[in-house]
Amino acid sequence: xxxxxILCLSFIISLITGFVNKAIxxxxxxxxxxxxxxxxxxxxxxxxxxxxxxxxxxxAGRQLKELPVDSVGTAxxxxxxxxQKQFFPxxxxxxxxxxxxxxxxxxxxxxxxxxxxxxxxIIHFQLGRETxxxxxxxxxxxxxxxxxxxxxxxxxxxxxxxxxSNFFNYLNASIAHTSxxxxxxxxxxxxxxxxxxxxxDYALGEAFIGFKTSKHTIxxxxxxxxxxxxxxxxxxxxxxxxNYFYLKFDIKIWxxxxxxxxxxxxxxxxxxxxxNILLPKKYITAHYLSYKPRHNMEIGLFEAVVYARENHFExxxxxxxxxxxxxxxxxxxxxxxxxxxxxxxxLFKKLSLYGQVVLDELKVDxxxxxxxxxxxxxxxxxxxKYIDVAGISxxxxxxxxxxxxxxxxxxxxxxxxxxxxxxxNYSHFSQPLAHPLGANFSEVIFKLRYQPTRxxxxxxxxxxxxxxxxxxLNNINYGSDVLIPNGxxxxxxxxxxxxxxxxxxxxxxxxxxxxxxxxxxxDLSWLSRSDSNIIENINTNYIGGSLRYNIGRTxxxx
Numbered sequence: 001x002x003x004x005x006i007l008c009l010s011f012i013i014s015l016i017t018g019f020v021n022k023a024i025x026x027x028x029x030x031x032x033x034x035x036x037x038x039x040x041x042x043x044x045x046x047x048x049x050x051x052x053x054x055x056x057x058x059x060a061g062r063q064l065k066e067l068p069v070d071s072v073g074t075a076x077x078x079x080x081x082x083x084q085k086q087f088f089p090x091x092x093x094x095x096x097x098x099x100x101x102x103x104x105x106x107x108x109x110x111x112x113x114x115x116x117x118x119x120x121x122i123i124h125f126q127l128g129r130e131t132x133x134x135x136x137x138x139x140x141x142x143x144x145x146x147x148x149x150x151x152x153x154x155x156x157x158x159x160x161x162x163x164x165s166n167f168f169n170y171l172n173a174s175i176a177h178t179s180x181x182x183x184x185x186x187x188x189x190x191x192x193x194x195x196x197x198x199x200x201d202y203a204l205g206e207a208f209i210g211f212k213t214s215k216h217t218i219x220x221x222x223x224x225x226x227x228x229x230x231x232x233x234x235x236x237x238x239x240x241x242x243n244y245f246y247l248k249f250d251i252k253i254w255x256x257x258x259x260x261x262x263x264x265x266x267x268x269x270x271x272x273x274x275x276n277i278l279l280p281k282k283y284i285t286a287h288y289l290s291y292k293p294r295h296n297m298e299i300g301l302f303e304a305v306v307y308a309r310e311n312h313f314e315x316x317x318x319x320x321x322x323x324x325x326x327x328x329x330x331x332x333x334x335x336x337x338x339x340x341x342x343x344x345x346x347l348f349k350k351l352s353l354y355g356q357v358v359l360d361e362l363k364v365d366x367x368x369x370x371x372x373x374x375x376x377x378x379x380x381x382x383x384x385k386y387i388d389v390a391g392i393s394x395x396x397x398x399x400x401x402x403x404x405x406x407x408x409x410x411x412x413x414x415x416x417x418x419x420x421x422x423x424x425n426y427s428h429f430s431q432p433l434a435h436p437l438g439a440n441f442s443e444v445i446f447k448l449r450y451q452p453t454r455x456x457x458x459x460x461x462x463x464x465x466x467x468x469x470x471x472x473l474n475n476i477n478y479g480s481d482v483l484i485p486n487g488x489x490x491x492x493x494x495x496x497x498x499x500x501x502x503x504x505x506x507x508x509x510x511x512x513x514x515x516x517x518x519x520x521x522x523d524l525s526w527l528s529r530s531d532s533n534i535i536e537n538i539n540t541n542y543i544g545g546s547l548r549y550n551i552g553r554t555x556x557x558x
Contacts, residue, residue, distance in 0.1 A: 033519075034552040035457075036086065038449065039079035042387050042396070046349045050295035053257040055342050056288060057227040057239075058250075078394060078454050085518045104518035105550070110148075117148035120550045122161055128525065128544015130168060137544060138197055139165040145550070157222075158207040164190045166199030170531060170538045171556055175200075178483070179271040180430040182556045185242045186270045206243055218250040226261060228288055228302060229342055230354035231400050232445055233435050235379045236302045236340045237286060240556075241431035242266075249320055257290040260320040267308065267415060267423040269430035280415045282308035282423050284433070285317040290342075300342035302358075307335035308413060308423040336360075336411040336424045350388065356381040358434070360408045360426075374479070374486075374495040379404035379435075394451040399444075406440040406468065406479025406495050409433075410486040422485040432482055436558050440480040440498060441467035455515045463507040463557055468500035469533065476500070503533040507557055520549045529557075 037057070043049050085104040103109050106118040122143030130137055143161035163184075167175070171182065181187050187202035208222020223246070227239040246263035267280040286304035293299070303323065307314050314335075316327050325337050340358040347353065358379045366373035383400035409426035426433045437443070443465040450458045469480050477488045478500025489495075507529040513521045522545070529540040546553075 033086075035082060038396075039083055041352070041385060042079055045346050045352045045385060045387055047295055047346065051292075053252075053290045053292065053298060053300075055228060055230055055290055055298055055300045055344060056257060056259060057229075058248075058259075078451055081454060082518075114151050115148065117146065119144070119146045122159070122550050124546065124548040124551050126165075126544060126546035126548075128542055131541045131543065132539055133169060135166070135169070136197060137166060137168065137542060138199070139163065139546070141165075141551070143551075153212050154210070155212075156207075156209045159205065161204045163203065164192075164199060164201050166197070167556075168527075168529070168540050168542065170529065170540055170558070173538060174558065178269065178430040180242070180269040182431060182436065182558075183240055183242065183554065185429060204243070216251055216253045218248075220246075220248040220250065222246060222248075228300070229356055229381070230298075230344045230352070230385075231356070231381055231383045231402075232398065232447065233381065233400065233402050233443075235356045235358045235381050235402065235404065235434050236288075236338075236342060237304070238432070238434050238436070240436040241427070241433060242429040244428050255292045258287070259289075260287040261285070262318070265306070265428040265433075268418055268421055272418070272430070280308070280417055280423060282306060283313060283317075284428075287320060288342075296346035298342075298344045302340035302342060303338070304426075305335050305337045306411070306424050306426055308415070334413065334424075336409075336413075336426060338409070338426065350386060352385040354381075354383045354385070358404075358408070360410075372494045372496050374407055374489055374492050377405050377408040377410075377439075379408055379439075392450075394449075396449045398447040398449075400447075402435060402441075402443040402445075403497070404435060404437075404439045404441055405497065406499060407486045407489060408439040408479075409482040410439065410479065410484065412485050412487045414485050420485075421483050425482045427482055430483060436556075437465070437467060438480055438482040440469075440478060440500065441465055442497065457513045457515070459509075459511045459513070461507070461509045461555075463505070463509075465503075465505040465507075465558075466498050467503050467505065468498035469503055471501050501533065503531055505529070505531050505558070509555070511553065520547075522547055523553070525553075 040049065040054065044052065044054050103118065106120050108119040110117040122141065122145060124139060124141035126137070126139035128137045129135070141161055141163045143159060145157070145159035147155070147157040149155045175181055181200060181202055184202050184204050187200045190199045190201035192198070206224045208220055208224055210218055210220035212218050224243045225239045225241060226237055227234055228237045244263050244265055246261050249260045251258040263284045265282045265284055267282050270279060284304055284306045286302070288300055288302045290298060290300040305317060307317065319327070325339070338358055338360050340356060342356050344352060344354040360377035361375045362378060363373060363375060367376050379402070381400065381402045383398065385396070385398045387396045389395045389397055409432065411422045411424040413422060413424040415421065415423045432438050443463070446462045448460045467480060468478050470476060470478050470484070476490050477484050478490055479486070479495065480500060507527070509527045511523055511525045513523045515521055524545050525543070527540065527542040531538040
């Protein structure tokens with residue numbers, strides 16, 4: 001079916017159901033817009049968002065739209081200018097009856113009493129060359145998104161993206177290993193009719209509907225991914241994988257923000273076997289409680305349990321206020337439980353210190369015995385953000401360190417259909433739910449962002465990672481791949497950090513973007529990546545350009 005037909009059907013169906021029972025306000029679709037996240041971070045560090053819990057990236061659209069204009073910044077603030085165009089019509093346009101580009105962020109907008117609607121196209125065309133291999137790298141993305149609200153009670157969002165692309169050599173190796181494209185779902189091979197380009201053809205859909213049940217509570221049903229944390233990565237719940245079906249309960253009152261997510265996951269990718277048989281399912285229940293003792297501090301407690309049942313859903317995990325570990329113990333400990341801590345402290349209206357700790361399993365006496373007990377599974381994150389470096393406006397940097405022990409997020413339980421894959425591990429669609437590398441790694445990321453003018457944005461990243469990989473040739477499990485059952489581990493003791501086939505990954509990524517119109521960018525990008533895997537050295541050098549509209553850049557480092 002052609003893309004135009006698919007988009008028209010998606011629009012009609014979403015619009016019809018939208019008039020019946022939908023709306024936007026409480027959970028607007030900003031998952032793909034890194035500029036919104038960045039400007040919100042700046043405002044938060046400057047202590048201009050005292051009541052927003054930034055550790056939970058499901059930002060409420062109404063929270064942003066209800067900000068007093070003078071609290072956002074001055075008239076020369078690029079962030080204020082962008083957010084104004086993203087959410088509000090200008091004073092002149094607000095008096096107009098036109099529907100096209102009344103708000104710069106939306107192609108079509110409708111505002112009538114008790115109902116609003118936004119419709120925007122999504123475009124991302126990329127073309128470049130992998131110079132070391134001579135491979136042409138391309139991306140052809142087209143899509144449509146719409147969102148709206150009704151009676152300030154119901155909100156909705158729906159989007160569809162159709163893609164044809166190929167990938168860097170290291171991503172092709174990952175796809176061949178996991179049968180999954182990072183951040184996406186089902187795919188098939190693609191051969192261009194007008195050239196010799198070959199790659200993948202895949203679509204991505206996202207949609208959710210929510211209802212504000214009271215002044216402080218929301219219930220949301222949808223299909224997307226979530227992110228908990230203040231960093232570039234999350235060790236608790238990340239958004240680098242595929243979308244999943246979920247039901248979310250959200251409570252915001254006083255200094256607290258509490259969220260429970262019930263989600264259905266796929267134990268393997270649908271490309272694992274192409275015989276139209278229902279994939280084995282598993283489930284995750286997670287809750288996150290965030291508390292702001294002061295306007296510049298935030299502390300969050302996280303707990304999640306992943307469980308697989310052959311014939312039924314485990315209803316005991318529906319309790320949103322119980323500790324899942326106690327339930328799991330009462331079931332004879334068959335499931336995978338993680339707990340975590342997330343925190344942030346803003347200082348001097350310039351700095352933000354943040355971090356995370358995740359505990360999968362821990363035996364205290366073994367931890368201090370220095371024996372390398374395999375089941376001491378945990379991860380840590382520390383980071384710092386610094387805005388307006390050296391007094392230079394909109395020169396911002398971020399430094400982050402992540403470290404995860406071997407076998408963290410893994411589990412022993414397997415399926416009769418896929419005995420080589422653990423079905424209760426912390427993954428979905430053969431992609432990790434937390435850090436994209438899985439486990440058994442240490443990572444340092446340095447990010448620099450500079451916006452010298454309203455139209456130009458320069459982003460640069462340097463990444464240094466050490467990872468102990470599994471020995472694929474000899475089939476030895478060293479704990480890096482969370483999909484593999486940890487019952488196949490190489491040893492119970494002597495499990496040190498980076499044990500296994502040691503690799504050092506270095507990556508430099510520079511992008512210069514020029515904004516032609518609101519959210520319409522021309523990009524020039526350069527990437528250099530090396531991987532010193534002793535089994536297979538993979539080096540990548542790329543230069544290219546892109547045109548993108550209403551979508552951020554996709555960053556796949558591993």
